Amino acid sequence: MKNQTISIITINYNEPLLERTCESIVQQTFTEYEWLVIDGGSTNRETLAILEKYKNNAAYFVSEPDKGRYDAMNKGIAKARGDWLIFMNAGDCFHDFDTLEKVVPYLDAAGDTAVVYGGIMLEYEKERKPEFIKQKLLSSLFFLTKTIPHPSSFVKRDMFEKYGTYRDEFKIASDWAKFAQMYWSGKNFMKLML
Numbered sequence: 001m002k003n004q005t006i007s008i009i010t011i012n013y014n015e016p017l018l019e020r021t022c023e024s025i026v027q028q029t030f031t032e033y034e035w036l037v038i039d040g041g042s043t044n045r046e047t048l049a050i051l052e053k054y055k056n057n058a059a060y061f062v063s064e065p066d067k068g069r070y071d072a073m074n075k076g077i078a079k080a081r082g083d084w085l086i087f088m089n090a091g092d093c094f095h096d097f098d099t100l101e102k103v104v105p106y107l108d109a110a111g112d113t114a115v116v117y118g119g120i121m122l123e124y125e126k127e128r129k130p131e132f133i134k135q136k137l138l139s140s141l142f143f144l145t146k147t148i149p150h151p152s153s154f155v156k157r158d159m160f161e162k163y164g165t166y167r168d169e170f171k172i173a174s175d176w177a178k179f180a181q182m183y184w185s186g187k188n189f190m191k192l193m194l
Contacts, residue, residue, distance in 0.1 A: 003032070003104070003108055004082075004083045004084055004104070004107040004108050004110070005032070005033070005034070005081070005082040005083045005084070006032070006033040006034070006082045006083070006084050006085075006086065006100065006104075006107070006154070007033065007034050007035075007036060007076075007080035007081060007082030007084070007085045007086075007157070008025055008033055008034070008035045008036070008086055008088050009036045009038065009073065009076030009077070009080060009085060009086070009087050009088070009089075010022075010025070010035065010036070010037050010038070010076075010087075010088050010089055010090060011038045011039075011040070011069060011072035011073055011076065011087070011089050011090065012037065012038070012039045012040065012042060012047070012051075012089070012090035013039065013040035013041070013042055013072075013090075014042045014043065014044040014047050015047065015090035015091050016044075016046070016047075016091075017090065017091040018047055018050050018051075018090040018091070019050045019053075020091075020093050021088060021089070021090050021091060021092055021093050022050065022053075022054040022057070023093070024088070024093035024094040024097070025057075025088060025093075025094070026054065026057050027097045028094065028097055028098070028099065028100045028101070029097055029098045029100075029101050030098070030100035030101040030104060033082065033100065034059035034060070034080070034081060034082055035057060035058045035059055035060075036058060036059060036060040036061075036076045036079055036080060037051070037054070037055065037058045037060070037061045037062070038062055038066070038072045038073075038075050038076045039051055039061075039062065039063035039064075040063075040064070040065060040066045040072055041063055041064050041065040041066075042063065051063065060079045062075070067168055068168060068171065069089075070165075070166035070167065070168050070170070070174045070175075071168050073087060073165075073166050074165040074166055074168075077157070077160050077165050077166075078165075080157060082157060083107070083156065083157060084107050084116070084154040084155065084156060084157065085154070085155050085156075085157050085160075086150070086151070086153065086154050086155070087150040087151065087153075088150075088151055089150065089151070092150075092151040093151075094151075095121055103116070103118075103154065103192065106190065106192055107154060110156075110190055111188075112188060113156070113187075113188040113189065113190045114155065114156050114159050114182050114187035114188055114189065115148070115153055115154065115155050115156070115159075115179065115182065115187070115188075115189045115190070116153070116154040116189075116190045116191075116192060117148045117149075117152060117153040117154070117189060117190070117191060117192065118152040118153075118191065118192030119134045119152060119192075120149045120151060120152045137191055138183060138189050138191075140184070142183075143176070143179065143180035143183055143184070147175060147176040147179050147180070148179055148189075150175060152192075153179075159182055159187070163178065163181055163182060163185070166178060
């Protein structure tokens with residue numbers, strides 16, 4: 001079986017935590033991925049300096065106005081060439097520098113799986129300690145009230161060809177709608193056991 005390829009898509013607009021996202025990507029021990037950076041035309045001086053610093057690490061980089069997060073994510077999908085896509089948006093980061101190295105064997109063994117997903121560490125701005133959210137095995141009722149997080153979900157690129165990209169009119173729920181559509185259509189979701 002051939003090794004599966006990965007596209008990491010980062011969308012950004014004046015995000016103050018952009019650099020930690022960039023560092024978590026460029027320092028991965030597994031380096032056989034393409035990184036696409038879709039910036040919405042940031043104007044903040046610090047953000048522009050970070051984009052300039054890392055843009056040569058990206059296989060694709062664009063900075064131009066967009067219609068919001070899902071439009072930016074769709075631009076990334078259109079340019080991605082990997083078998084699997086993960087959205088590591090500005091402010092998000094991989095848990096460890098060997099995360100991709102640990103995930104690749106799952107992707108290689110995934111077969112007709114549509115989504116490979118795992119847990120996520122949530123960090124809070126105020127006094128709360130970071131919290132690890134361990135994802136449960138999915139059921140038909142799960143997507144009625146919840147969704148799985150983008151930064152810990154690898155989606156087969158051909159799912160976007162089959163089911164379309166994110167809908168701009170869903171300002172905050174288009175990712176939920178897309179995951180639910182795939183799941184309720186009978187597509188396989190594989191939980192990472194890391």
